[in-house]
Amino acid sequence: MSTARGARARARIEVTAAIKEEARRQLAAEGAAKLSLRAVARELGMVSSALYRYFPSRDDLLTALIIDAYDSLGESAEAAHAQVAGAGPRERWIAVCVAARRWALAQPHEYALIYGSPVPGYTAPDTTIPAASRVGLLLVGIVRDAYRGKGVARTPLSPELKAEAQRMAADLAPDLPPEAVAALVAAWAQLFGLIGFELFGQFNRLVEDREPFFRHAVDQLAHGVGLVYPEPTGTPAKGNGTGGP
Amino acid sequence: MSTARGARARARIEVTAAIKEEARRQLAAEGAAKLSLRAVARELGMVSSALYRYFPSRDDLLTALIIDAYDSLGESAEAAHAQVAGAGPRERWIAVCVAARRWALAQPHEYALIYGSPVPGYTAPDTTIPAASRVGLLLVGIVRDAYRGKGVARTPLSPELKAEAQRMAADLAPDLPPEAVAALVAAWAQLFGLIGFELFGQFNRLVEDREPFFRHAVDQLAHGVGLVYPEPTGTPAKGNGTGGP
DNA sequence: TCCAAATCAAGAGCAGTGCTCTCGTTCTTG
DNA sequence: CAAGAACGAGAGCACTGCTCTTGATTTGGA
Numbered sequence: 163m164s165t166a167r168g169a170r171a172r173a174r175i176e177v178t179a180a181i182k183e184e185a186r187r188q189l190a191a192e193g194a195a196k197l198s199l200r201a202v203a204r205e206l207g208m209v210s211s212a213l214y215r216y217f218p219s220r221d222d223l224l225t226a227l228i229i230d231a232y233d234s235l236g237e238s239a240e241a242a243h244a245q246v247a248g249a250g251p252r253e254r255w256i257a258v259c260v261a262a263r264r265w266a267l268a269q270p271h272e273y274a275l276i277y278g279s280p281v282p283g284y285t286a287p288d289t290t291i292p293a294a295s296r297v298g299l300l301l302v303g304i305v306r307d308a309y310r311g312k313g314v315a316r317t318p319l320s321p322e323l324k325a326e327a328q329r330m331a332a333d334l335a336p337d338l339p340p341e342a343v344a345a346l347v348a349a350w351a352q353l354f355g356l357i358g359f360e361l362f363g364q365f366n367r368l369v370e371d372r373e374p375f376f377r378h379a380v381d382q383l384a385h386g387v388g389l390v391y392p393e394p395t396g397t398p399a400k401g402n403g404t405g406g407p
Numbered sequence: 408m409s410t411a412r413g414a415r416a417r418a419r420i421e422v423t424a425a426i427k428e429e430a431r432r433q434l435a436a437e438g439a440a441k442l443s444l445r446a447v448a449r450e451l452g453m454v455s456s457a458l459y460r461y462f463p464s465r466d467d468l469l470t471a472l473i474i475d476a477y478d479s480l481g482e483s484a485e486a487a488h489a490q491v492a493g494a495g496p497r498e499r500w501i502a503v504c505v506a507a508r509r510w511a512l513a514q515p516h517e518y519a520l521i522y523g524s525p526v527p528g529y530t531a532p533d534t535t536i537p538a539a540s541r542v543g544l545l546l547v548g549i550v551r552d553a554y555r556g557k558g559v560a561r562t563p564l565s566p567e568l569k570a571e572a573q574r575m576a577a578d579l580a581p582d583l584p585p586e587a588v589a590a591l592v593a594a595w596a597q598l599f600g601l602i603g604f605e606l607f608g609q610f611n612r613l614v615e616d617r618e619p620f621f622r623h624a625v626d627q628l629a630h631g632v633g634l635v636y637p638e639p640t641g642t643p644a645k646g647n648g649t650g651g652p
Numbered sequence: 653t654c655c656a657a658a659t660c661a662a663g664a665g666c667a668g669t670g671c672t673c674t675c676g677t678t679c680t681t682g
Numbered sequence: 683c684a685a686g687a688a689c690g691a692g693a694g695c696a697c698t699g700c701t702c703t704t705g706a707t708t709t710g711g712a
Contacts, residue, residue: 169679169680170678170679170680170688170689173689174688174689193524194524195440198668198669198670199669199670199671200668200669200670201668201669208690208691209690209691209692210669210670210671211671211672211673211690211691211692211693212689212690212691214670214671214672215688215689215690219670219671220669220670220671274524274525275524277603277607277609278523278524278607279438279439279519279520279523279524279607280519280607280608291612294609317627319623320619320622320623322616322619323616323619323620323622323623325616326614326615326616326619326620327620329615330613330614333612333613334613344620344623344624345627347610347613347614347620348601348620348623348624348627350604351597351600351601351603351604351605351609351610351624352596352597352600352601352624352628353600354600354603354604354609355596355597355598355599355600355601355603355604356593356596356597356600358522358596358599358600358603359595359596359599359600360596362522362523362524362525363525364522364539364596364599365592365596367536367578368575368578368579368592369571369575369592370571370574371567371568371570371571374565374567374568374571375568375571375572375589375592375593377565377568378564378565378568378589378593379589379593379596379597382562382590382593382631383597386627386631414708414709415659415660415707415708415709418660419659419660443697443698443699444698444699444700445697445698445699446697446698453661453662454661454662454663455698455699455700456661456662456663456664456700456701456702457660457661457662459699459700459701460659460660460661464699464700465698465699465700653712654711654712655710655711655712656709656710656711656712657708657709657710657711658707658708658709658710659706659707659708659709660705660706660707660708661704661705661706661707662703662704662705662706663702663703663704664701664702664703664704665700665701665702665703666699666700666701666702667698667699667700668697668698668699668700669696669697669698669699670695670696670697670698671694671695671696671697672693672694672695673692673693673694673695674691674692674693674694675690675691675692675693676689676690676691677688677689677690677691678687678688678689678690679686679687679688679689680685680686680687680688681684681685681686681687682683682684682685682686
């Protein structure tokens with residue numbers, strides 16, 4: 163209307179957002195496999211071929227949704243972490259893990275999109291890397307803080323793993339000992355193993371009351387990376403009693 | 408031909424097997440999402456509608472493939488376990504985990520089928536439960552043997568989790584303390600978190616040399632369930648030095 | 653032994669999909 | 683103001699899962 167360059171550009175942004183919004187709705191309702199370009203276009207009152215002006219293929223739409231999902235998860239985790247910023251590393255670790263689980267339970271299909279099996283012949287483009295790293299970086303930060311304070315995992319590594327862990331540490335947290343980085347990366351994967359098993363029904367006739375089970379498991383995970391509770395005053399802290407072996 | 412009742416019955420078994428075989432080939436080549444009934448029928452020289460006499464829907468074919476995949480994985484794990492039957496619980500634990508990883512790397516699409524995100528609106532029927540439990544039961548057996556021998560995880564549980572863990576133990580291993588059962592189930596989920604992350608590309612620019620990383624991680628998992636190496640003679644066993652804290 | 657009933661392969665057809673191409677129209681920009 | 687880019691609409695292609703009907707073959711009971 164008014165601004166010369168703006169009319170089409172703004173319309174494009176709006177239509178793109180509307181497509182993603184409707185696609186996300188269908189994703190939440192039916193899952194990624196039943197996400198249909200034609201159905202999205204139909205719901206938006208446009209013809210399917212018009213949609214290809216905004217997303218060159220169905221996979222490109224999915225990629226956009228994947229990035230959004232990673233960002234949404236990262237945001238939830240970061241918000242939860244910010245709320246316990248003053249607490250000890252173990253509480254912060256648990257807060258992040260619990261937030262990730264909560265997010266996954268609230269948006270199961272989006273979780274499946276990013277941490278489930280990759281779609282058809284789909285390989286995630288590098289564009290997704292920064293968004294995908296947010297939760298991991300949060301955990302790295304917690305361990306780094308803990309290392310500055312008291313200590314972290316020091317379980318000795320085999321020689322070949324030590325070399326590999328040093329490479330990983332160089333990319334991820336040069337100030338951390340490789341033993342801690344190896345433990346951290348493993349715990350990161352294991353966290354999503356716990357969430358995925360619950361979400362995909364593997365716990366179905368096995369674990370009923372899943373929240374306390376999850377809390378205990380990620381608390382043990384934190385213990386494995388060497389995170390300790392703030393007060394080492396004799397008996398282990400009450401609530402989740404997992405002081406030491 | 409000869410036996411009256413056998414001609415059709417045997418043909419049916421053969422055709423059913425041929426369908427599954429071709430479907431498995433397509434699954435391995437392209438993934439579950441691109442598995443097409445029509446393509447399977449075409450490859451077998453029959454028309455697509457004929458295939459519905461053997462599998463009433465695509466999901467039923469997938470269910471059959473899922474059960475086969477669970478059984479194949481369970482068989483691999485059991486074979487690997489049998490080869491180290493005389494070893495200590497920790498070695499046996501690692502052998503089972505390594506076999507599971509190896510199987511997953513060899514048949515990534517079948518792994519994605521059973522441990523990735525469930526397909527469309529698909530919920531696994533109860534038929535899959537026994538096949539799906541095989542690896543888990545193997546791990547339960549190892550921990551049970553270890554408990555008879557020395558000891559298992561005894562990390563105290565919160566009251567509500569204790570009740571839940573007792574329920575789990577009743578269904579799974581009544582002779583094991585609930586603390587060990589909770590740790591075991593968590594480790595079971597975490598194992599497939601490690602495998603899934605490697606398989607689905609989450610380790611891509613992060614972990615390069617994955618075999619030693621995986622071995623270390625599952626060794627730590629075993630440690631978390633309380634499994635120990637056979638010889639507690641002073642220094643930790645060489646090879647993977649992770650004796651105790 | 654014979655005949656009804658069950659079983660089977662084949663074909664046509666329906667509704668849906670991702671994607672391509674073409675054709676006017678509209679907006680943008682030199 | 684006119685060239686050109688961007689856009690929406692429509693037709694069409696090749697594919698999918700699945701249903702229904704038709705006619706042939708096998709089976710099992712009278």
